[in-house]
Amino acid sequence: MKRLPLLVALFFFVAIPAAPARAESRGEPGSQAQPVQLRSVQADFLQEKHLKILTLPIVSTGSFTFQAPQSLRWEYRTPIRSILLMHDGKVRKFMEREGVLAEDKGMRLDAMQVVLAEISNWLDGRFTDNAMFTVSFPEKQTILLTPKEQGLAALISSIELKLGDQAGLLDKVIIFEGPGSCTSLAFSNRIINQEIPTAVFTEK
């Protein structure tokens, strides 16, 4: 279960887009636009990893595709090509090794199953019901997730979600691991509610 936080963090990137609509309905900070029922999201992302021992961040680029209820393709293009696929309860991960995309069989799929169960909660906008994180709204357009469990807090101190102007979309995620260490993801080129072929979630 200790690998779970990473996976939880990963899924936040996908699952959060449904939040603003629900937040608005509760009168909480969020987008001023009309809520959108999200069926699918596609976007590019720019990831920056900051470490205390590193002067310049490590920059990664990629894209993701999500389709409700539980289909995901999370793909890095640089610096290492890798693809995480989730569909119909099955999870697979491929990583480039010596120029070839090979399946990473070392993944803890039991943890992945737990995370999949969590996804439906995020999609339904149930942030306050989350068993893992305390949710707060420190400022307009920002959601702050703080781990409830000490074990999880040792790995992730908090996650900050920056909401976009358009309802149902997320601009940026910052995962704080500890002093001087964080990962930020900025999203662009977003497309919502487009029909996605199943093969996107099943084939590398």
Add this chain to the structure above:
Amino acid sequence: MKQPVLFLLILLLGLTGCAAPHPLPELIAGAGEDRWCEAVFPQGRWEFVHTIDFSMADGSGTTVLGVTSLAGEEIACALMTVEGFTLFEAVYRRKEGLEVRRAVPPFDNPAFAAGLMADVRTIFYAPFPAKVQYGRAAGQSPTCRYAGVDGRITDILPARDGCWQIRTYGADQGLIRSVAGRSCRKEGESLIPGYLELKGFGPMSYTLKMTLIQAENLNEKVLP
């Protein structure tokens, strides 16, 4: 009684099998200078980011991102998933030893931390020798041979295949690690490889294939 005997036989064969293929080659002494081999190790303050493809002898393994920061007597290193999650972070200081700042299972084993830092030091830090010899190992490549007080020997081949190689041997003169650099480029006094391949020998042999993503020479930069 048969099983313990068989086990010992396998163990002995295994040990022999590890040591025999890579014995310490004879060094034919010749003239040489420290500076030949000093260029193998980055001088001063540097930061490196590599993709690290780790594989065991059975073919299993994974790929992670590795960060190495060098600052005089201090080496800091970190391993991350491609998603950016920090799996391991540690600092080694020559006088104070190893400080593990973060270690997520299964990277929380002390033996892993010690082994990783030994790999990092082999690649980035010149050995601290009691005695240095120069010559040609196996009559071929120019070699600097550093003998440590603990009996360990490090051969540095500063001009091998257009880059450099490092080989470390135990007190029994069996090969422990080999590092082969490729696609070297000269940065000041240092030769920085674009690709490194480290092999660890022994009962748990492994290979690290490291591709350089970024190298920052901090010697001339004013840091905040």
